[in-house]
Amino acid sequence: MRASINRPPTPDADEEPEREPALVEVINVKMVESGEKEKLKELLRERLIECGWRDEMKALCRAYARKKGRNNVTIDELVQVITPKGRASIPDSVKTELLQRIQSFLTSIVL
Amino acid sequence: MSDGKDGSSSSHSQLSIRCFHELLDSIIADVASECHRVARLGLDRGLDEEEEELRLSEEARASAADPSSSGEVGCKYVVDIFGQTHPAVADEIFECMNCGRPIMAGRFAPHLEKCMGKGRKARQRTTRSSAITRSRNSRGSPVSVYAPYSNSTNSARVPNGTTGGAGEEFSDCAFEAP
Numbered sequence: 001m002r003a004s005i006n007r008p009p010t011p012d013a014d015e016e017p018e019r020e021p022a023l024v025e026v027i028n029v030k031m032v033e034s035g036e037k038e039k040l041k042e043l044l045r046e047r048l049i050e051c052g053w054r055d056e057m058k059a060l061c062r063a064y065a066r067k068k069g070r071n072n073v074t075i076d077e078l079v080q081v082i083t084p085k086g087r088a089s090i091p092d093s094v095k096t097e098l099l100q101r102i103q104s105f106l107t108s109i110v111l
Numbered sequence: 112m113s114d115g116k117d118g119s120s121s122s123h124s125q126l127s128i129r130c131f132h133e134l135l136d137s138i139i140a141d142v143a144s145e146c147h148r149v150a151r152l153g154l155d156r157g158l159d160e161e162e163e164e165l166r167l168s169e170e171a172r173a174s175a176a177d178p179s180s181s182g183e184v185g186c187k188y189v190v191d192i193f194g195q196t197h198p199a200v201a202d203e204i205f206e207c208m209n210c211g212r213p214i215m216a217g218r219f220a221p222h223l224e225k226c227m228g229k230g231r232k233a234r235q236r237t238t239r240s241s242a243i244t245r246s247r248n249s250r251g252s253p254v255s256v257y258a259p260y261s262n263s264t265n266s267a268r269v270p271n272g273t274t275g276g277a278g279e280e281f282s283d284c285a286f287e288a289p
Contacts, residue, residue: 027126028133037134044134045141054142061146070150078143086139087132095131102127 030109040101047094056089057082 031037048054064081065073149155190196200217207214209226 024126024129027130031130040130041134041137045138048138057139057142058146058149061143061150065146065150070153073147073150075140075143075147078147079140082139082143083136086142087135090135098131098134099124099127102130103123106123106126 027106027109031105034109036105040098040105043101044094044098047097048090051091051094053086053089053091053094057086060085 028037031040045054060082061073061078064078068077200215203216204213205216206212207219207222207226209223212222212226214222
């Protein structure tokens, strides 16, 4: 029967939201295949290093590790420590630049 | 988002934002991984931290030396990757094949230097050919053929320790020098 408890709702019920994740997958695949994803990642990394974001994050990690004892930290903990501050402290210029590039890539593959 | 064309720009921007966040997360993971490594390996932690770690490692070594009974004394022996400790000087004893004396392995090399060079002198006796080669290689400089000559007096330029025997070889070298 269709109503297995573990199955998500069938696609007939929600069509639009179902399509979007699939689209994201397609985009992702296209980005990886064309090498654009790597370029974007390198660009983002470079910008974040330039603006000192990376050093800020490393300082946060160091402080956290010092507080917790350096042998008691896990990578997951560090990720959780950095992520909220990291997402918030991205300079707008960097964000804009990356978003523009992503969007131009999207239009180039959609059209 | 249910519209096709109208929602395309917003869904485009949504997609872009999602992609951007994904890139950002991956970079965050890289930074976290590197900081984790730095923290675990104890690199780059400032001097006061290092002093504390030095103290801790001293204590660790002391406490590791106590329960481990590999027959070693004190905590000055380091532990290798198999957990074994080795004395500073290799202590296996065997017979020297030259003189037949029982020698400690760690002292074998210096023993051989003396043992094989012995006849009379503490150092190796040079043969004529090696001395000639040596003088040929270093023109103009005095032929110092292993001037050990512990009991000999060195003349000005040519240390030909003729005292003590094997004199013929050295006197031959003496000809080479000037």
